[in-house]
Amino acid sequence: MLRVRRKSEREPTTALINIVFLMLIFFLVAGTLAVPLDGDLTLVRTAELERTAPGDALVVHADGRMSFRGQDIGAPSDYLALLDEESRERVRIVPDAELPAIELVAIGRALRRAGAGSVVIVTERGLE
Numbered sequence: 001m002l003r004v005r006r007k008s009e010r011e012p013t014t015a016l017i018n019i020v021f022l023m024l025i026f027f028l029v030a031g032t033l034a035v036p037l038d039g040d041l042t043l044v045r046t047a048e049l050e051r052t053a054p055g056d057a058l059v060v061h062a063d064g065r066m067s068f069r070g071q072d073i074g075a076p077s078d079y080l081a082l083l084d085e086e087s088r089e090r091v092r093i094v095p096d097a098e099l100p101a102i103e104l105v106a107i108g109r110a111l112r113r114a115g116a117g118s119v120v121i122v123t124e125r126g127l128e
Contacts, residue, residue, distance in 0.1 A: 056087060057122055060107060062098035076107055077114040089117035 058079050059067045066073040073079045080088055091111055095104050108119045 056083070057092035057094045058107075058111075060093060060095045060099055060104065062096040064099070064103055066107070076110040080111065080114045080116060088115060090120060091116040091118070092120045092122050094122045 057068075058073065058076070061067070066076070066079065068079050068082060073082075080091070083091070093104070093107065093111075104121070108121075111119050
């Protein structure tokens with residue numbers, strides 16, 4: 001007797017691989033099509049910019065003294081009284097690098113208790 005060999009039914013994986021490959025090529029090409037910058041364009045360099053505190057931020061000096069727009073402020077609540085309602089939602093503090101962290105945290109807590117929505121500490125970005 002002869003054995004009849006059954007052919008195994010193969011799944012059409014080659015077609016699926018081709019479709020995935022074509023999609024990959026399409027997205028690679030579509031992602032790289034961007035308008036190039038002009039060749040004679042020179043971008044702005046910020047390395048030599050003079051760094052100054054934002055005008056609406058509370059500046060805290062190393063000795064704990066606080067100032068706002070060049071005027072000394074007695075307490076964090078006095079600073080909030082000078083701001084409008086929208087500015088109180090996001091209050092910015094610019095601390096001196098020599099200010100102890102405990103004092104900075106205490107000022108942040110006092111601002112929150114006085115009605116500040118969120119307190120953001122503005123720092124210099126390290127490039128090292």
